[in-house]
Amino acid sequence: GPISQFDFSSASVEELVRKMVDVSVSVVKESINITSSCGGGSAVYRHKEPVEKEYKLVKEIPDWTTLEKLTGSVYSYPLPNSPEEVKKDIKAVPKPISYRVAHHPFAKGIERLAFHGLDETYPPAKPVVFKEFIRVGAKENSLEHYQELILTQTIASYFANGFSKEILKFGGKQITYLKTKLVYSFKTIGGAKVKRYSFMEPFLRDAVFQRFNNNAGFVSEYHSTLEAYCHYTYERSAHYVVVTDLQGAQFADKFIVTDPAIHCVDTLRFGRTNHGPEGIKELFLNKHVCNRVCSALGLPTI
Secondary structure: OOOOOOOOOOOOHHHHHHHHHHHHHHHHHHHHHHHHOOOOOOOOOOOOOOOEOOOOOOOOOOOHHHOOOEEEEEEEOOOOOOHHHHHOOOOOEEEEEEEEEOOOOOEEOOOEEEEEEEEOOOOOOEEEEEEEEOEOOOOOOOHHHHHHHHHHHHHHHHHHHHHHHHHHHHOOOEEEEOOOEEEEEEEEEOOEEEEEEEEEEEOOOOOOOEEOEOOOOOEOOOOHHHHHHHHHHHHHOOOOEEEEOOEEEEOOOEEEEEOOEEEEOOOOOOOOOOOHHHHHHHHHHOOOOOOHHHHHOOOOOO
């Protein structure tokens, strides 16, 4: 645009300063518009979209005899003993593991790929599911990232156990989280050994998985028990967390769920799906509608 002209002979010092500030702000705004514009032509800066791993979905269980037996360490995370311990770090307990895993995933979620697996550590061998993050990158596939999600599921499991004990008093459906462990081993890529992290959980045969709600407050499949459980986690944690993003399978007497998300007052915990105090307020408190299960559990009306 045109460059502003200043009349130094007639303007006061205050007026010159004001004009210079106005021009500076205008220039900065114009620069932002140019560098962030994405329509019509090339942008100076574009948000880099995450890159996913290359994969092919193969739903069939493989012939395990054709796959290499792998060894490594499996880390199991103990549940907290009280709501106060939810705020503390949890130390994992490592044990050796022997297993086989399919070359191709059989399912894809928003963040992870799921692979058929076989845990051969102790006889008899047990069918399991291994999950790995779908995106590439050192940070995405770091130990810290895997630990964040294991911690999330561990905390959610703790609250689910307490919820199930209370809801049994009036015959409601229980909520159980799949026991998820962290597996650490090596894989060979181009002749070099590379660290490999993955989640391991039991394989549920003939289970129909559904997403009941998500961490943005959207309820795709309403169940009063599950919505009351989210409310329960908020109250029993003294408003420290809300467990959400409930997905899994429904059975006659219970829900078996996995891969939760947690909104927490402490924004440094539970990974990028934790939207902090604002997430608790905007995505849960402003959207939750109490139901008969909330009332039966004696939860305060939101």
